[in-house]
Amino acid sequence: MASMVTPFVPSPGTDRVSRSNPGAWLILRPAGDGAWEPWARLECWRERGGAGASDSLGYHFDLLVPGADHAVALADSSIPSSKGGKFAIDLTAAQPLSRGGTPGCSPRGSGDLSNWPLGNYRGFVMSAAVQGEGRCSKPTVEVGVAHVGCAEDAAAFVALAAAVDLSMDACRLFSHRLRKELSHLRADLLR
Numbered sequence: 763m764a765s766m767v768t769p770f771v772p773s774p775g776t777d778r779v780s781r782s783n784p785g786a787w788l789i790l791r792p793a794g795d796g797a798w799e800p801w802a803r804l805e806c807w808r809e810r811g812g813a814g815a816s817d818s819l820g821y822h823f824d825l826l827v828p829g830a831d832h833a834v835a836l837a838d839s840s841i842p843s844s845k846g847g848k849f850a851i852d853l854t855a856a857q858p859l860s861r862g863g864t865p866g867c868s869p870r871g872s873g874d875l876s877n878w879p880l881g882n883y884r885g886f887v888m889s890a891a892v893q894g895e896g897r898c899s900k901p902t903v904e905v906g907v908a909h910v911g912c913a914e915d916a917a918a919f920v921a922l923a924a925a926v927d928l929s930m931d932a933c934r935l936f937s938h939r940l941r942k943e944l945s946h947l948r949a950d951l952l953r
């Protein structure tokens with residue numbers, strides 16, 4: 763499950779969500795007995811495009827470490843706002859972020875995703891195809907088999923992909939209109 767913890771609001775004096783004031787999602791996972799606990803945090807903002815380039819959705823993804831006051835950064839990149847692209851966590855590079863590793867396989871299934879050794883593990887974790895802003899998106903999620911021990915593990919990655927997809931529209935310029943299906947929801951709420 764994903765829960766918005768910092769609203770997507772424009773930075774003072776602008777009509778955009780900026781890196782200095784990002785919106786944020788807390789990705790939750792089952793903790794047993796009907797309770798949920800934090801698994802990861804996703805921050806998103808709108809980055810200005812350079813000369814001739816379009817804007818993009820910037821993002822930073824941290825895996826939360828239980829019982830610690832720090833997080834492990836796993837992804838920090840951007841996706842073109844106009845055409846979309848892939849959100850990916852792939853630590854197969856020679857020097858993946860050099861901020862830690864990624865979870866291995868879940869030793870006890872759901873509720874244990876962030877208890878893996880975080881130092882030496884590398885490999886493909888997940889990717890999600892995301893449409894550009896204003897488009898009705900149905901994200902396609904791919905998850906590395908080593909990272910899924912049960913349905914709840916997979917659900918955490920699906921919630922992360924949904925949060926990235928929703929952030930594409932949440933970080934739209936505030937001077938633009940919402941896409942049609944979100945506008946209907948807003949009209950229903952205002953009644």
